[in-house]
Amino acid sequence: MYDTNLVLGGKDFSSRLIVGTGKYASNDIMRQAHEESGAQLVTVAVRRVSLPGSGDSILDFIDTSRYTLLPNTAGCYTADEAIRTAYLAREAGLGDMVKLEVIGDARTLFPDVQGLLEATRTLAREGFTVMPYTNDDPVVAKRLEDAGAACVMPLGAPIGSGLGIRNPYNIKIILETVSVPVIVDAGVGTASDAAIAMELGVDGVLMNTAIAGAKDPVAMARAMRLAVEAGRLAYRAGRIGKKLYATASSPLEGLPDWTS
């Protein structure tokens, strides 16, 4: 079945799975997991280099001719910090895309939507492709779109929680509310969660912990790839309606008569 690509910042992606680079037991396992995931977009944090400055760089394990890097502003608690981090990422040569996070609370890692809107507005004006991590609130999603976001990235559940898609109805409403792509970011625990998200009609799923934290991250990366593809295909195929009672699949006509 022919499908369109996910388009972000003028770039086309045939994969709808975006993966992270954190929490892997080794860089080599990360590299293999990326390979199996089929992802084309890979998110990275921006952090102080360890000094003195020699040593491995994570980019020795990410083939930048194959993967587009998506710097994130994880760990930023104010719009100002997030904006500065985005500029640093751009200056570092990581491009104009930014997965924007402005965190409002350390325990839940829920977004500070006020700071998020402010940072989105500023960075969009400065030519960034802004991909904001937000909560599953359709009103905020619309405001982010109006502020210039290139997509909206509602959480399925708290970051790293593995609780899955806790409010699929809100995700559906967000899909009806905005015209930019909707990418579920955070909360996915296993393959079925990714499939459920895609079956709702979202344009993509971003995950890190679900793959990196699995017992076998490379196998889980493949499971996630298949789940995202299966969910997308099921969404486009158009599922049947749900009914309370049975509907026979075999015709009732032509049944043999066993009465004597």
Added chain:
Amino acid sequence: MRIVVNGRDMDVAEGLSVDGLLRELGVKREYTAVAVNRDITPKSAYEATMLRPGDKVEIVRPMGGGQ
């Protein structure tokens, strides 16, 4: 003179440039960004940007991270 690099106190020669600091620390230039006192220093200005006593320097690059 004393400067602070990535949160660490350092003693460096007077008149050291950002370029000189990166060289002294052995920091790779690719995918690296520098800010001095919160302002980002463009790569093209590394040689011309002289550090002053008390300057706070941040040197960053991509690291593993997810959401």
